[in-house]
Amino acid sequence: MSKNILFSAKNIVKSFHGTQALKEVDLDVYEGEVVGLVGENGAGKSTLMKIIIGVQPQGSGEMYLRGKPFQPHDPLEANAEGIGMVYQEQSLITTLSVGQNLFFGHEKEFMQMGIVNWKKMYAEAAAVLSEVGCEDINPRKKVIDLNFATRQMVEIAKVVNVTKEASTDGKCLILLDEPTSVLNETEVKRLFQEIRKLTAKGHSVIFVSHRLDEVLEISDRIYVYKDGENAGNMNVADATEAILYERMVGHETNSEYYHLDKQVIPKEEVVLEAKDLGCRGKFKHVNFQLHKGEILGFCGVVGSGKEEICSVFCGDESPDFGELIVKGRKTKYSAPYQALNDGILMIPMERMVEGVIRGLSVEDNIALSNAGRLSKRGMISRKRVSEQAVEWIRRLRIKTSGKEELVIQLSGGNQQKVVFARVLASESDVVILNHPTRGVDVGAKEEIYGLIRDMVAEGKSVILLGDTLDECIGMSNRVLIMRDGLVTGELDAAVDAKPSQVSIISMMV
Amino acid sequence: MNKLKTNKAYFATYFSMAVIICLVLIFTIMEKSFINSSNINNLLSDTAPLMIMAAGMTPVILIGSIDLSVGAMCSVSNVLVVSFIMKFKDTIYADWFIMLVTFVTTLVFAVIAGIILGLIHVKLKVPSFIASLAFMSIWNSAALLISNSPISIPKKLWGTIDWYKISIGPLGYPLVIAFLIIIGYYVILTRTSLGRGIYAIGANERAARMSGIAVDRIKITVFAVNGFCAALGAIFLMAKAKSCAPTVGDSFTLMVISAVVLGGTALIGGSGNILNTILGVFIVSIIKNGMNIVSINVYWQKVVFGVVVLIAIAINTDRSSRSFIVK
Numbered sequence: 035m036s037k038n039i040l041f042s043a044k045n046i047v048k049s050f051h052g053t054q055a056l057k058e059v060d061l062d063v064y065e066g067e068v069v070g071l072v073g074e075n076g077a078g079k080s081t082l083m084k085i086i087i088g089v090q091p092q093g094s095g096e097m098y099l100r101g102k103p104f105q106p107h108d109p110l111e112a113n114a115e116g117i118g119m120v121y122q123e124q125s126l127i128t129t130l131s132v133g134q135n136l137f138f139g140h141e142k143e144f145m146q147m148g149i150v151n152w153k154k155m156y157a158e159a160a161a162v163l164s165e166v167g168c169e170d171i172n173p174r175k176k177v178i179d180l181n182f183a184t185r186q187m188v189e190i191a192k193v194v195n196v197t198k199e200a201s202t203d204g205k206c207l208i209l210l211d212e213p214t215s216v217l218n219e220t221e222v223k224r225l226f227q228e229i230r231k232l233t234a235k236g237h238s239v240i241f242v243s244h245r246l247d248e249v250l251e252i253s254d255r256i257y258v259y260k261d262g263e264n265a266g267n268m269n270v271a272d273a274t275e276a277i278l279y280e281r282m283v284g285h286e287t288n289s290e291y292y293h294l295d296k297q298v299i300p301k302e303e304v305v306l307e308a309k310d311l312g313c314r315g316k317f318k319h320v321n322f323q324l325h326k327g328e329i330l331g332f333c334g335v336v337g338s339g340k341e342e343i344c345s346v347f348c349g350d351e352s353p354d355f356g357e358l359i360v361k362g363r364k365t366k367y368s369a370p371y372q373a374l375n376d377g378i379l380m381i382p383m384e385r386m387v388e389g390v391i392r393g394l395s396v397e398d399n400i401a402l403s404n405a406g407r408l409s410k411r412g413m414i415s416r417k418r419v420s421e422q423a424v425e426w427i428r429r430l431r432i433k434t435s436g437k438e439e440l441v442i443q444l445s446g447g448n449q450q451k452v453v454f455a456r457v458l459a460s461e462s463d464v465v466i467l468n469h470p471t472r473g474v475d476v477g478a479k480e481e482i483y484g485l486i487r488d489m490v491a492e493g494k495s496v497i498l499l500g501d502t503l504d505e506c507i508g509m510s511n512r513v514l515i516m517r518d519g520l521v522t523g524e525l526d527a528a529v530d531a532k533p534s535q536v537s538i539i540s541m542m543v
Numbered sequence: 544m545n546k547l548k549t550n551k552a553y554f555a556t557y558f559s560m561a562v563i564i565c566l567v568l569i570f571t572i573m574e575k576s577f578i579n580s581s582n583i584n585n586l587l588s589d590t591a592p593l594m595i596m597a598a599g600m601t602p603v604i605l606i607g608s609i610d611l612s613v614g615a616m617c618s619v620s621n622v623l624v625v626s627f628i629m630k631f632k633d634t635i636y637a638d639w640f641i642m643l644v645t646f647v648t649t650l651v652f653a654v655i656a657g658i659i660l661g662l663i664h665v666k667l668k669v670p671s672f673i674a675s676l677a678f679m680s681i682w683n684s685a686a687l688l689i690s691n692s693p694i695s696i697p698k699k700l701w702g703t704i705d706w707y708k709i710s711i712g713p714l715g716y717p718l719v720i721a722f723l724i725i726i727g728y729y730v731i732l733t734r735t736s737l738g739r740g741i742y743a744i745g746a747n748e749r750a751a752r753m754s755g756i757a758v759d760r761i762k763i764t765v766f767a768v769n770g771f772c773a774a775l776g777a778i779f780l781m782a783k784a785k786s787c788a789p790t791v792g793d794s795f796t797l798m799v800i801s802a803v804v805l806g807g808t809a810l811i812g813g814s815g816n817i818l819n820t821i822l823g824v825f826i827v828s829i830i831k832n833g834m835n836i837v838s839i840n841v842y843w844q845k846v847v848f849g850v851v852v853l854i855a856i857a858i859n860t861d862r863s864s865r866s867f868i869v870k
Contacts, residue, residue, distance in 0.1 A: 402751070
């Protein structure tokens with residue numbers, strides 16, 4: 035391996051609405067190597083990628099490319115310098131052919147008297163594909179007819195093509211953000227072969243993933259990020275899954291952080307029961323009981339079916355098979371308001387899109403789920419709406435200039451507290467928490483954990499999809515582990531007998 | 544901190560008022576008779592059907608939808624009323640009873656039509672724009688199929704539609720009814736969970752659904768009420784003209800939508816105040832009446848309306864968001 039540094043980032047800092055996403059992280063990439071970047075959700079991996087490609091600027095810190103300062107203002111500028119990125123979400127236009135996608139926006143190069151010379155474009159496309167070792171992809175095929183691994187390769191080919199031409203030495207840096215999340219095992223193998231071909235040609239790759247085994251397999255060096263900080267940087271020879279995991283998580287379950295002193299033993303009473311529940315193509319044969327006063331955690335990777343189970347419980351989706359029994363009654367929901375009538379409400383994962391209405395005030399957001407109960411003879415009392423808001427702002431210590439402030443002006447953590455206030459005000463007794471601490475900084479996280487404990491102490495029951503595994507184990511009384519739409523394990527998580535993360539991961543993957 | 548929001552609301556109100564004053568001045572300068580009492584009375588009574596229909600349309604736009612079939616709905620209701628009357632006019636029932644039954648039947652028909660449009664939009668996920676465009680074609684033709692020429696109401700029944708001419712102070716009875724409907728809707732929008740739901744759906748439908756708001760039901764209700772208002776407008780038009788015409792409502796679609804937008808309701812939904820719709824309605828009817836008074840050619844009038852709508856929407860659209868995508 036040549037030892038020339040291609041790219042380096044120094045002391046990168048980035049914060050969103052007062053939440054520090056990156057706190058002075060460093061990253062170096064040598065020519066012809068694969069750098070693995072691992073970390074939990076919210077560790078700052080994607081944020082750094084977006085800064086490198088120029089989607090968003092860093093707060094402070096410098097980047098260097100081939101020894102020269104580098105500061106792209108948008109992805110095109112980064113491309114022009116020889117850095118390209120394959121995004122987590124696929125960005126190909128599926129109704130166009132591979133060749134059309136490869137040269138999308140560059141059709142001019144193939145124009146003759148205002149008409150595109152397709153033959154020339156497809157010949158060129160074949161050359162580009164063979165450059166990344168994909169001679170077997172037909173450039174005339176529509177992207178929609180390709181499997182995901184092949185699509186991923188087309189994206190990589192596109193990025194390589196754009197960046198290679200631009201860079202002075204023909205060497206480029208490709209950023210891959212979770213490229214394997216939609217691939218199956220053989221497709222992953224295939225992708226890895228192609229990545230090796232790329233690096234053999236002198237290109238470099240930053241490989242972001244949360245699958246540690248894959249990172250260990252493909253990378254030359256690995257960086258571990260944790261809570262926006264650099265938690266380790268090692269050669270692959272020195273790394274094992276256990277070492278990486280320890281660095282990623284940083285600490286074993288901290289009893290104060292999760293308010294373990296307040297963890298209570300659930301009652302016998304069953305409030306919610308799933309009997310052989312299934313949703314076509316998403317999950318099947320799911321059986322469990324949720325008890326009064328219990329926190330039931332769901333663990334599993336993205337695509338394991340845990341999100342879809344939440345959608346079914348909160349009424350957003352109807353199950354295809356099996357039974358859903360709420361407080362002893364068999365039910366089936368077609369919309370969330372029906373679940374709310376039974377006292378079930380979810381705190382959704384996408385706060386901005388599903389949790390709050392940003393253009394409405396704090397008080398109106400808090401009253402969204404219980405407006406009916408604040409009215410007398412059909413008329414809503416403004417006074418009660420604002421009294422309710424004042425009460426919750428005080429109890430949850432929501433930092434706001436007043437109940438009339440628009441939610442959009444609050445920080446992420448405080449927006450999330452508004453969502454909690456709305457759910458608590460609704461007096462639902464089954465609360466589904468779908469990543470309740472996503473995009474929230476550490477201090478606010480701890481407060482939210484306290485809130486969840488208080489909810490349960492009042493006799494509410496909680497289904498928790500943790501943002502991290504640690505959180506899920508730390509907060510829950512019991513955890514269900516899912517893989518590929520099936521429940522693969524169930525573990526008790528009593529205060530003094532929390533299961534280890536390793537034991538759960540073995541059932542997740 | 545609500546400044547941002549209220550500033551915008553005030554702007555809509557003051558802007559509309561300023562426009563009204565300017566228009567009155569311009570038309571008065573161009574033609575003195577614009578400001579005389581008979582024309583003012585005329586203008587006020589002519590405004591009622593438009594105002595009722597705009598009252599129904601405001602919540603539709605507040606939820607982020609649109610109904611392009613209101614004019615056609617108005618036409619078909621208009622001919623339905625009169626053809627019902629013609630059918631029953633020689634029966635033994637009392638005149639007022641015939642009128643009552645035909646009115647109720649027409650209103651029920653319009654509400655059902657609104658519910659069907661709402662169902663198609665909500666359940667089949669057809670954009671309201673295209674679903675209502677299809678209904679526009681259907682109702683336009685239906686009106687012509689029911690009666691392809693105007694029908695006058697027989698003299699013996701005129702007594703039953705005299706109420707249209709009654710005035711309360713300077714305001715005609717119809718305009719008072721229109722105001723009452725708007726005030727009623729204002730109370731619903733601001734003080735009930737239905738109203739809060741309407742604003743929430745317009746601002747963020749997904750979040751509204753996840754908060755446990757019965758989104759589908761609210762949307763269908765809004766379309767049903769819009770149908771009701773279109774038919775009520777049609778009944779007023781019938782009472783005013785003492786006849787029906789199968790194309791009477793056609794020009795209303797654009798006028799209704801422009802009145803609502805001129806009243807400051809955002810086409811993307813979620814913000815607006817139905818009381819300002821009153822101002823929007825007056826802007827539209829002053830332009831219409833003024834152009835008649837200064838005898839501008841009817842076809843030019845339509846050109847002017849097209850331009851007015853474009854200007855109104857261009858002023859009101861919030862282009863500040865980068866994710867604002869127009870299709």
